[in-house]
Each structure stands twice: as structure tokens, then as C-alpha cells.
Amino acid sequence: MFKHILIPIDGSELSMRAARTGIELAKLCQAKVTALHVIAPFQTIAYMGAILAASEIVYNEEARANAERYLLEARQLAEAAGVPFEGEAIFGDQPCGTIVQTVADKQCDLVVMGSHGWRGMTRLLLGSETQKVLLRGNVPVLVCR
Template sequence: MFKHILIPIDGSELSRRAAMKGIELAKLCQGKITVLHVIPPFQTIAYMGALLAATEFAYNEQAKLDGAQYLADIRTMAEAAGVPFEGEADFGDQPSETILGVAKAKQCDLIVMGSHGRRGMTRLLLGSETQKVLLGSQVPVLVCN
């Protein structure tokens, strides 16, 4: 049925649970998973440029480390289930666009993601990025909560 499942993650417990569901489904279908962590860019206002540049560098380095750890955690789960795993962490201004682009480029036939992410007030409703993926996807999207 589903041979290549894309699983966007943000490091939250909800995205981890969605990843587990995606892994279970991939195992059932004898498919593979691609796990994607989209790193939001550093946000600044123009004030004290040198300080902000140093802060942006530190943010980017920590975000890459965090992304690598999120991917490693899901890789461990996939390996334990015997599911082929591919993972990547990319910077992206619009996570939903990055998710949809990766799904298309890698010819995924299903996206499995959490109903909301970590960001502010939007996490109280159906996550805005999840909503954008639902509206823009050309493949089925399984939303987990």
C-alpha cells in the first residue's frame, strides 16, 4: 500500500508519537520512511549587529545539533522495527513548503505528522503548518494527535 512515508518531526512528544505510527505503518506495508526536521531560521530585529550575528551562529549550531538528535531518536525506533530509514534536517522559512517539496522530490506516497507543533498559540488549534500541508499535499496525510 504505502511504500515511502514522509514523517516531519519537530522534537515534540506529539511528533515522536506520530513517527512511531508512521514506522508501524511502514513496517506493516513493508515500506520505508524519510524523516524530516525543518529548522526555522533565526529571527531578529536590526539592533547591535555583532551581537546578533554571534547569537544567530549559536542558534544555527544548536538547531543543527537538536535536529541531528531528533533524527537519531527516530532512526533508533525505525531500526528496532526493521524499517529502512532516511533522515534530513533542513533550514526552511516555511516548514509546510519544505515538507511538501521533500514529499514530491522523494516521491513519498504518504505523509504522517502531528496535529500541531511546538510554536506558540497555533499549537492550541490544528497546527498552521499541518493545515498548510493538508491543503497543499498531493498525497494522503495522516494527522496524529
């Protein structure tokens, strides 16, 4: 049925629950999975440039380390299930756009993601990334709660 499942993860418990569901489904369908973590870029303020530059380096290193930790957890789940796995962390200011582009680039035929993630109040103001993927994507989206 499905051959390549994209699983966006943000490290929240809900996104990891969605990862487990997506991997279980991939096992049943004999599909491969790609886990994707979108890293929000450092937000700069034009004040005290040297301090901000150092902060950006620290932010990027920490964000990359967090992404690797989330992807490792997903990889371990996939390996335990015997599912082919690829993990990717991408810097992007619009997770929805990055997710939709990754679906096209990697020719995924299903997205499995949590109903909401870490974004909290900005999610309430801007709409959830899951909702945006549902509206902009051209493949089925399985939303996990």
C-alpha cells in the same frame, strides 16, 4: 500499499508519537521512511550587528544539534522495527512548503504527522502546519493525536 512515508518531526511528544505510528505502518507495508525536521531560520534584528551575528551562529549550532537528536530518536525507532530510514534537517521559514517540496523531491506517497507541534500561539494566528500540509499536499496525510 505505501512505499515511502514522510514523517515530519519537531521534537514534541506528539510528533514522536506520529513517528512511531508512521514507522509501524511502514513495517506493515514494507515501506521506507524519511524523517524530516524543518529548522526555522534565525530571526535577525538590525541592531548591534556583532552580537546578533554571534547569536545566529549559536542558534544555528543549537538548532542543528536538536535536529540531530530528534532524527537519531526516529532512526533508532526505525532500526528497531527493521524499517529503511533516512533523516534530513532543512532550514526553512515555512515548514509546510518544505514538507510539500520534500514529498515531491523524494516521491513520498504518504505523510504521517502530529496534529500540532511546538509553535503554540503562532499556530493559533497562522494556522497549523498540519492543516497547511492537508490543504497544499497532493498525497494522503495521516494526522496523529
